Amino acid sequence: MTDELMPMRHEQSLIDALMPFNGALADRLAAxxxxxxxxxxxAMDTSYIDDEAVVFDDRTAVVHRLNPSATVVWLMxxxxxxxxxxxxxxxxxxxxxxxxxxxDVTATLRRFWDSGMLxxxxxxxxxxxxxxxxxxxxxxDGLVVLADAGEP
Amino acid sequence: VAEHPERGRSTTDRPSFDDSRPxxxxxxxxxxxxxxxxxxxxxxxxxxxxxxFEDRFRDLATGHDDRDRAGGTVxxxxxxxxxxxxxxxxxxxxxxxxxxxxxxxxxxHLVWEINxxxxxxxxxxxxxxxxxxARNGRAIVFPGASHAGKSTxxxxxxxxxxxxxxDEMTLVDTPSFRLTPYQRPIGVRPGGPLARFIAAPPAPFAxxxxxEWLVPASTIGRGRxxxxxxxxxxxxxxxxxxxxxxxxxMSGADALIRLTEQAPxxxxxxxxxxxxxxxxxxxxxxxxxxxDRLESVSSxxxxxxxx
Numbered sequence: 032m033t034d035e036l037m038p039m040r041h042e043q044s045l046i047d048a049l050m051p052f053n054g055a056l057a058d059r060l061a062a063x064x065x066x067x068x069x070x071x072x073x074a075m076d077t078s079y080i081d082d083e084a085v086v087f088d089d090r091t092a093v094v095h096r097l098n099p100s101a102t103v104v105w106l107m108x109x110x111x112x113x114x115x116x117x118x119x120x121x122x123x124x125x126x127x128x129x130x131x132x133x134x135d136v137t138a139t140l141r142r143f144w145d146s147g148m149l150x151x152x153x154x155x156x157x158x159x160x161x162x163x164x165x166x167x168x169x170x171x172d173g174l175v176v177l178a179d180a181g182e183p
Numbered sequence: 184v185a186e187h188p189e190r191g192r193s194t195t196d197r198p199s200f201d202d203s204r205p206x207x208x209x210x211x212x213x214x215x216x217x218x219x220x221x222x223x224x225x226x227x228x229x230x231x232x233x234x235x236f237e238d239r240f241r242d243l244a245t246g247h248d249d250r251d252r253a254g255g256t257v258x259x260x261x262x263x264x265x266x267x268x269x270x271x272x273x274x275x276x277x278x279x280x281x282x283x284x285x286x287x288x289x290x291x292h293l294v295w296e297i298n299x300x301x302x303x304x305x306x307x308x309x310x311x312x313x314x315x316x317a318r319n320g321r322a323i324v325f326p327g328a329s330h331a332g333k334s335t336x337x338x339x340x341x342x343x344x345x346x347x348x349x350d351e352m353t354l355v356d357t358p359s360f361r362l363t364p365y366q367r368p369i370g371v372r373p374g375g376p377l378a379r380f381i382a383a384p385p386a387p388f389a390x391x392x393x394x395e396w397l398v399p400a401s402t403i404g405r406g407r408x409x410x411x412x413x414x415x416x417x418x419x420x421x422x423x424x425x426x427x428x429x430x431x432x433m434s435g436a437d438a439l440i441r442l443t444e445q446a447p448x449x450x451x452x453x454x455x456x457x458x459x460x461x462x463x464x465x466x467x468x469x470x471x472x473x474x475d476r477l478e479s480v481s482s483x484x485x486x487x488x489x490x
Binding site: 076078080081083084085087089091092094096 | 465
């Protein structure tokens with residue numbers, strides 16, 4: 032199963048956003064376990080189109096696109112189904128050992144959690160880091176060390 | 184500079200400049216315009232600007248002289264207040280929008296303010312950053328970011344016997360998917376593919392827009408303006424050098440993601456807007472138009488009108 036949960040450009044998880052500024056806090060957030068019985072965060076609104084899902088976060092207007100495999104896991108996040116139960120259901124449905132799915136299901140649930148899609152998690156936050164110098168980087172004696180694109 | 188009586192307060196974010204509307208002498212008022220559902224009028228102290236506005240925005244004229252703010256008409260004051268390098272300012276119902284504009288940017292900024300007005304007052308409808316054209320009451324919508332080719336496509340197709348709906352903001356009623364026209368002038372770059380269809384603006388109009396001419400669609404080709412019409416296809420334009428022109432089928436999820444990116448009310452409208460976008464993406468056929476040549480675009484699109 033390939034996890035193709037794709038956030039929109041310029042948005043990242045709270046953990047990723049925090050990392051450059053407060054690595055310790057980001058690490059603590061990353062260590063929080065996905066709930067045993069994951070469920071959709073109430074701010075999520077899901078549109079199922081063909082065999083894919085597009086999930087809208089009402090708090091931030093961020094949208095997540097789920098590929099068919101991630102959509103199956105998303106559908107099982109109903110608050111009554113544990114990760115082990117998901118593996119059992121997939122094992123039955125595809126007639127393969129449950130362990131074949133363990134890595135992908137665990138990773139997908141983690142992505143849902145880190146993206147703020149599950150109840151109890153923090154939302155993705157829109158970020159744009161534009162740090163612009165007011166002019167080219169110059170030495171004290173006026174030598175241009177680094178000019179912006181378009182600068183002479 | 185006198186305080187404008189309708190404002191009653193001065194701004195605090197730019198203490199070095201009093202942005203209350205200066206008193207206007209020799210005022211010219213052009214009124215009877217509508218953008219989306221909103222009626223608006225423009226007052227200015229420069230006769231040439233009033234004439235320019237009347238000429239360029241003729242496609243938004245309702246034919247009704249309506250300048251009464253109490254009746255819901257929004258009034259833009261476009262005032263030349265000095266002779267320095269940024270002599271123009273725009274106020275909306277007495278509130279400053281932008282008070283230091285250059286001569287060649289004032290009309291562009293006014294168009295931007297009118298766009299904002301349309302989005303603010305979209306009501307229950309869906310606003311999508313998209314151009315649209317129609318034939319026989321059936322419309323194709325072209326959602327896309329700036330520079331995707333929306334306006335160029337719309338202008339080209341109007342020049343080739345399609346009816347003009349909008350080049351910037353498509354207003355969609357859901358669940359009927361009927362479109363309300365917003366027929367603002369189309370931006371045409373001198374030397375660009377649309378330039379051959381229009382005459383260069385006469386002086387002094389040219390001094391109000393050096394880089395781009397705002398051209399009423401009614402003056403391009405046969406210049407037909409669409410009435411309310413039904414959306415029948417979504418086509419996402421992608422200008423790609425060397426691509427020629429081709430249509431590719433697009434997945435619903437791709438279309439919904441890109442529609443959401445082009446919905447200016449997705450944050451304020453939240454899940455209600457998302458559900459409208461989802462309904463639109465599910466109901467209509469979805470295509471990506473990859474192009475750099477416009478000559479064959481019209482014939483490519485015609486079959487889409489049949490659903």
